[in-house]
Amino acid sequence: MAPIITLTTDFGTRDPFVGTMKGVILQIARDVQLGDLTHDIAPHDVIEGGLALEAAVPFFPPETIHLAVVDPGVGSARRPLAISARRQLFVGPDNGLFSFLFGAGEWRAVLLEAAAYRLPAVSLTFHGRDVFAPAAAYLAVGTPLHRLGPPVTDPVVLPWPAAYREGETLLGEVIHVDRFGNLVTSVRTGDLGVLGPSPSLVVEVEGKEIGGIVACYADLPVGELGALVGSSDRLEISAREGSAERATGATRGSRVRVRKR
């Protein structure tokens, strides 16, 4: 069974950066299953990168290696990490990208320091190629985590988008606008419970009031706005066969309120 390495970056697909990382991986781990998660994370947007990982990771088999590089601080003192968590492995910069791993659940992290598991020459601008791709590849061929470097116990943890109760209202934000213009929010199904059992809810974003939560896109009248629980268990605002982004003017970071009718 070939080990799996996924790749998540903000490198885009126009430049050969991702292809180059794959070349480095294949020099070290020839028999590997490579899978792109996305390379279109907004440049330097560490939180967006982490949210993409958080959504996809649960659907991969144990021992999958997730190589993720959203790395505005490349070349600076920010630490390069490998992490074992949720029965999977993660490789990338210590800048908050992996914050979602450091809450509940056990984890172990190491500093990617051992010269034997890097390219011989490490540039100051492309650690994806020179540090992270080799580390992921060496993990794929069975190198134990602790061989890559000494433990790190204080990784960077950024405040993660969440939902907060304020009186009778749940406050959240738009964390992602997907290709269809759906607004994915920081409100999870579980959060809705605080408003009481099966409440009849109103969702507000950018001054628009959206009534009721439907089960699926097909329950919405064509073009009309609605709210539903999306595929990653988050409240989404959608317009059937239309764009909720265009209809509301909301963008990533827009405030979202949920209250009883």
Add this chain to the structure above:
Amino acid sequence: MAPIITLTTDFGTRDPFVGTMKGVILQIARDVQLGDLTHDIAPHDVIEGGLALEAAVPFFPPETIHLAVVDPGVGSARRPLAISARRQLFVGPDNGLFSFLFGAGEWRAVLLEAAAYRLPAVSLTFHGRDVFAPAAAYLAVGTPLHRLGPPVTDPVVLPWPAAYREGETLLGEVIHVDRFGNLVTSVRTGDLGVLGPSPSLVVEVEGKEIGGIVACYADLPVGELGALVGSSDRLEISAREGSAERATGATRGSRVRVRKR
């Protein structure tokens, strides 16, 4: 020999949807060759998705599994299907996406109903992940088609873009604008025969008259419009090292006429 699964969606590559589907596949069928056809089908454009499949499928080996998700009706009563046709397998929604398979040639289709071949929890918004990816993966590991569910004998068939004779004229339409601005039409080489043997033809689109059919792009003067038979045996309108889309203002659906000079 690893089984091949291709993926065709309107999900784009910015969101981790496609990556997530690959994770689900790899949980079930670890030793598989994954290949993306395209994820940039216009959102919800079932015909465009089917045309992309129709063009690419003949070039894949027998027993390839084509997983295709352009699915505006996800969560509604539209049926999830697996289809055996042309010695290959197809998995996706029953909304016309596979219309091109149901004309000439034998086919067999089943309803993806068996719970054993879906994820344990099926969302109402992402059947690509919860229903279609698992079905494709189970087919890849050798599950017989009939195990996935009961037969379907009346799949949705949409009117497929074609060419029609009207007196001395052949009427068709632009079915696709490719990356180079070439206008791919619904007129096939075979259709041209009705206008008589080796006729000298004029092609009209958006009020522009294009004289003669050349053999290849290089036969056109640089920047000038011409018509030729493209790589999928369809009449194309092209501008050498330029964009026929920009030069004519045509878009998908624009009417095309072919007549004798």
Add this chain to the structure above:
Amino acid sequence: MAPIITLTTDFGTRDPFVGTMKGVILQIARDVQLGDLTHDIAPHDVIEGGLALEAAVPFFPPETIHLAVVDPGVGSARRPLAISARRQLFVGPDNGLFSFLFGAGEWRAVLLEAAAYRLPAVSLTFHGRDVFAPAAAYLAVGTPLHRLGPPVTDPVVLPWPAAYREGETLLGEVIHVDRFGNLVTSVRTGDLGVLGPSPSLVVEVEGKEIGGIVACYADLPVGELGALVGSSDRLEISAREGSAERATGATRGSRVRVRKR
């Protein structure tokens, strides 16, 4: 060990062209590791395609097969080639795309003429599918280069972007603008030597003067312009967490001057 085939084209990822080429490859070479370098080379931009290859190729293992199709002359008399160079193999059109291989170092090239190693029907518009993909696949399964056709000793070589000394100044150009808006130049680290040992340098582009060469992005004040040696050993102009492209108005081809302060 599965042979590696990389793909580099200007086909984009919206059309199923690349997927179709992969189907053709898999018909011939089933057990192969496919890796995309990029498909977003500017349409018909042979030099951009060659520069992408030149940057990525050194990071791939020996015997990797690089299939590259940027092919404005498809269907004309331009020759289809396979090339052995730098212990790797290359397949694509003879239009200058591979110019970087024909300088220093040994190489051998053949004309892709043998009918046995093409698809049975060769279109005039899609040699990527009908000629180049089969050639790459036959090389992957061990077909010796000379079986594909007769030697070519005079491949097309285009003038490659370089840097020239003019008195006390080094003249170069912007050869690529990456996703982050970094301006990659034709000036290599080695070129800087002609200006004397460790000189204190000024870089000029589009009338903007940029002082000093820093080690990495993190050494620049946020948003400010700077110059550094990038990951492919070329002088780059960057703006930390900003776009040097926007800040300078430079595009591919913009003149760059480097001089002592």
